[in-house]
Amino acid sequence: MKSSTICQDWLESLPPTEGDLKNEQSIGREFLLEKGMPSKKDEAWRLSNFTKLNSFLSLPTIIGSEDNQSKSIFPEKDENRERIIINPNKNPILNINLPNGIEKLNNREIEDNLGKIVKSTNVRNDISVYLNQASSAKLLALKVKRNFNQSLEIVIPSIEGKSISTRIFLLIEEGAKLDLLQIFTGNNNSTQNHLIEIKLEPKVELTHGLISLGEEKESSSICTLAVEQSEKSKYSLHSIHQGWDYARFEPRIIQSKGEASTIIKGLQVTKSKEQIATHSLIRFEGPNGKLDQLQKAVATEYSHCIFNGSIAVPQKAQKTEAAQLSRNLLLSKRAKIDTKPELEIVADDVRCTHGATVSQLQDEELFYLLSRGIDNKHANSLLLKGYYDEVISHFPKSAGKWNFIEKLIQDVKK
Amino acid sequence: MISSTSETILSIEDLHASVEDQEILHGVNLVVKEGEIHAIMGRNGSGKSTLSKVIAGHPSYKVLSGSIQFKGKDILELEPEERARIGIFLGFQYPVEIPGVSNLEFLRVATNSRRKELLKSELDTFEFEDxxxxxxxxxxxxxxxxxxxVNEGFSGGEKKRNEILQMALLEPVISILDETDSGLDIDALRIVASGINRLSQxxxxxILITHYQRLLNEITPDFVHIMADGKIIKTGNKELAVDLEKSGYDFIDKNTKEKEMAK
Known part of the structure; x- marks a missing residue:
């Protein structure tokens, strides 16, 4: 079946929605009806596996039935970190006590903010976002109040044989600090689509860990993360994507007035015939912005890792300091890695660096470990752990409960 | 410490080996017995480091002919990790930096691998820290x-100390220390040499591979071998190292010329 037909059938299967996302849904649906799914001619999608992408439209989207609860079992929650589990069409904050300093956004705040950040990223033919807008029915919209210091965990499990879409908006008020840990887990033959918008007011510090684990067979994920940073804010994002048959992660960060600091450290690990892609965009809309970006990938067997890293430094973003590095391990002759930096620099007084490497595990490092009696399997695990360390060492200790390090290493050993 | 009844630990016979299809060792013979300290000296490129890598089982080095026996058993078929576990230790000339791998964890895993071979109980984190x-x-x-x-950001001297620390933890039967003295200042040399002496059983x-007499002032060798062109061409006692320090390697060239003339 043609992808345009699949798309139309999918759109027709979606129920009309009321509430905060009503307007958003019509935007998404109208675009998709008119333009349909992307093709190889779309630069941002040309490396995508379209057969896998179409699975997003072939699974039934969950529409409010009670038995659609995830049956996943999660590790015990951290004492100091409130956990929100998002189940489709359930109000995720009904059953939890929001910690002191975190509140739901009121209607006015939602109206003032929703959709604006993602729109300001100016991505043409923004399929990932339209797919989410067309299908998300419920919104989790929270704010961290001024000068509060909080930790939060948001867990989004998949449901076997189903497709889910989630929409999140976080407003972090001036001077507040948030340590946010997000976990996405896949299930057999399931898809997830997330759209997360985060607004950082001045002097905010947000530490954001994102652990995205496909785990089961044929699970797919598309996630768009749009962050707007005000001046003097600090944002650090550490992300891991592993185990998805198909995953696409689009972090977009706009420093709205410059004068802010952004750290991004991402890791994606693929095996079998999986394809995982990260398309990042960082734009400086004012002077003195700072960026430190590291993207790592490990590809084995027949799998495919993609990284596309855009950095935009317009004329008004003088004295920007940005560094982007893409480091990749290609561990099989048939695996594939595509990595592309895209720096668009107009300002003349800036310091921007970028680099990309593709290599294998270092023979001399391996021999050093072997020569101390460590067996080959264990030596490889140590080297991989060492390779992951630059990204995973930044996750809070409690994140270890999700056993992601073990999964990352197992994946490569298979 | 040497006695006539000492057991042979390492026996190398007519060893020929190559790296990247280039033959480097052209028939090395060497016997090392319990309690002995051997020094191997020689110019750069004479094959000293190659010999150490071949004994340790580096996969880039290919043995063309000859044999290496450890306590009477052929080790050429053993993997590097198996050789390490039975007690062969190579102290690296350039210890490798491994970012992200904790030195403590590395040392613990290595120590437990050796302990397992020695039928000793594996150490948990706390026992190992002690x-x-x-x-x-x-x-x-x-x-x-x-x-x-592991070794990341260590100075040259710290790297070498870390090597000797590994030797102290692994308690090897034979230690081949490849230019352990290079890059060390006088104090560090003294500390490293004193460590090696304390660990001798x-x-x-x-086996000390070195360019200089100064290490041998700290560790007295029982035998000094001179390597040239992939062979051990002369063996003597510690006086040979002293002579070498005085006269340099010119006599090797002289010997070679004389041999060629005799032909």
Missing amino acids: LVKERLKIVEMDPAFLERS PNSAT
Whole structure:
């Protein structure tokens, strides 16, 4: 079946929605009806596996039935970190006590903010976002109040044989600090689509860990993360994507007035015939912005890792300091890695660096470990752990409960 | 420490080996017995480091002919990790930096691999910390180095101390120390040499690969071998190293010329 037909059938299967996302849904649906799914001619999608992408439209989207609860079992929650589990069409904050300093956004705040950040990223033919807008029915919209210091965990499990879409908006008020840990887990033959918008007011510090684990067979994920940073804010994002048959992660960060600091450290690990892609965009809309970006990938067997890293430094973003590095391990002759930096620099007084490497595990490092009696399997695990360390060492200790390090290493050993 | 009844630990016979299809060793013969300290000296490119890598089983080096026996058993079919576990230790000339791998964890895993071979119980984190702290004293090393990544950001001297620390933890039967003295200042050399001396046991042996007499002032060798063109061309006692220091390697060229003339 043609992808345009699949798309139309999918759109027709979606129920009309009321509430905060009503307007958003019509935007998404109208675009998709008119333009349909992307093709190889779309630069941002040309490396995508379209057969896998179409699975997003072939699974039934969950529409409010009670038995659609995830049956996943999660590790015990951290004492100091409130956990929100998002189940489709359930109000995720009904059953939890929001910690002191975190509140739901009121209607006015939602109206003032929703959709604006993602729109300001100016991505043409923004399929990932339209797919989410067309299908998300419920919104989790929270704010961290001024000068509060909080930790939060948001867990989004998949449901076997189903497709889910989630929409999140976080407003972090001036001077507040948030340590946010997000976990996405896949299930057999399931898809997830997330759209997360985060607004950082001045002097905010947000530490954001994102652990995205496909785990089961044929699970797919598309996630768009749009962050707007005000001046003097600090944002650090550490992300891991592993185990998805198909995953696409689009972090977009706009420093709205410059004068802010952004750290991004991402890791994606693929095996079998999986394809995982990260398309990042960082734009400086004012002077003195700072960026430190590291993207790592490990590809084995027949799998495919993609990284596309855009950095935009317009004329008004003088004295920007940005560094982007893409480091990749290609561990099989048939695996594939595509990595592309895209720096668009107009300002003349800036310091921007970028680099990309593709290599294998270092023979001399391996021999050093072997020569101390460590067996080959264990030596490889140590080297991989060492390779992951630059990204995973930044996750809070409690994140270890999700056993992601073990999964990352197992994946490569298979 | 040497006695006529000492057991042979390492026996190398007519060893020919190559790297990247280039033959480097052209028939090395060497016998090392319990309690002995051997020094191998020679110019750059004479094959000293190649010999050490071949003994340790580096996969880039290919044995073309000859044999290496450890305690009477052929080791050429053994993997590098198997050779290490039975007690062959190579102290690297350039210890490798491994970012992200904790030195402490690396040392613990390595120590437990060797202990398993010796049928000793494996050490948990706490037991190992006690052991490593005790062994750190041998090389006068700051415990802070345990928290770092393996050799990452270590100075030349710290890397070499870390090598000797590994030797102290693994308790090898034979230690081949490849230019352990290079890059060391006088104090560091003294500490490293004192560590090696303290770790020498009547039932173990050491091969020191070095360019200079100064290490041999600290560690007295029982035998000094001179390598040239992939062979051991002369063996003597510690006086040979002293002579070499005085006259340099010119006599090797002289010997070679004389041999060629005789032909």
